[in-house]
């Protein structure tokens with residue numbers, strides 16, 4: 113017998129965009145976060161990242177690769193309704209309700225020990 117599942121586990125697609133520069137002839141380089149049109153979000157860059165960007169713009173050993181799209185599939189946890197009435201996130205092998213301390217497995221069956 114498992115608790116009521118209010119929201120099933122799912123997977124959401126998260127898209128991130130970067131401007132990439134690489135050392136010529138190598139696979140290594142730099143990625144800078146940007147929007148889907150390739151506009152770098154300079155306000156999000158650390159001082160070090162800004163220095164790296166400046167290096168990419170001026171150092172001839174670095175080449176501009178362009179806009180890179182990275183898609184990640186992020187799993188979201190199922191949400192169950194604990195016997196105490198509060199929501200409990202069901203992730204991993206064991207989840208504990210932070211309100212009453214009951215423990216559940218990934219499909220919402222209470223674990224007794």
Ligand SMILES: [Zn+2]
Nearest residue numbers: 194196209212
């Ligand atoms: Zn509870």
